[in-house]
Amino acid sequence: MPPCPCGLTESYAACCGRFHGGGLTAPTAELLMRSRFSAFAVGDTDYLLRTWHPDTRPRQLELDPRQEWTRLEVLGRSGGGLLHQEGTVEFRAHYRHRGRDGFLEENSRFRRDDGHWVYLDDRA
Template sequence: MSHSTCPCGLPAAYDDCCGRYHAGKPAPTAEALMRSRYTAFARGDEAYLLRTWHPRTRPARVGFEHGMRWTGLEIEDTTGGSPIHTEGTVTFRASYTHRGQTGELHERSRFTRVDGAWAYVDGDITSP
């Protein structure tokens, strides 16, 4: 049982936050899926990332960058993506350090439901 704070930025322990989605509970919203996918990147959980990627756009494997450490997530905007929607977008900024350099990924991600569960489709990366 992990009581450490969840990497996604919400004030909850990992097990009570994204850990429950990693363990198999479906994320109720596109934002919850986005946060849990960020946490999966931070923890190197390739199986979860592939499981929550839309089958049409899913890669064969996730290419984790050696030396990449995700350090923070900020959700900027969401459209749709609630429990009653079938599509949604989440715009976010993810901070990282890579080989001693700090950086930021800014993306507008698209999500849709597949067999009732939220799935990541793709995203547009923009410069911060």
């Protein structure tokens, strides 16, 4: 089986797919960020909205089917562990769109909401 889109060596089902199914939640901010990248890669808008903080979550989300998310690099992180309430993850997400390669760099903030990690915003 190919590795998960998030870049870890496990298969999608054993890695991010277990969170996308709704049975488990990501235990750290980094694993949530990785699972959100994988959700973009597989087109799981329900998961993306479910793991977005209610204060910053859009009402709807449409993904461009021509954009292929190809690779993720985690550049740094702070907080976001098992005992934290907040954390940040800096990453570079690579994509291919209309035949051109590109990337998005972000330093995302995450917060626990009702005990679960959620994406808050991009800390620019």
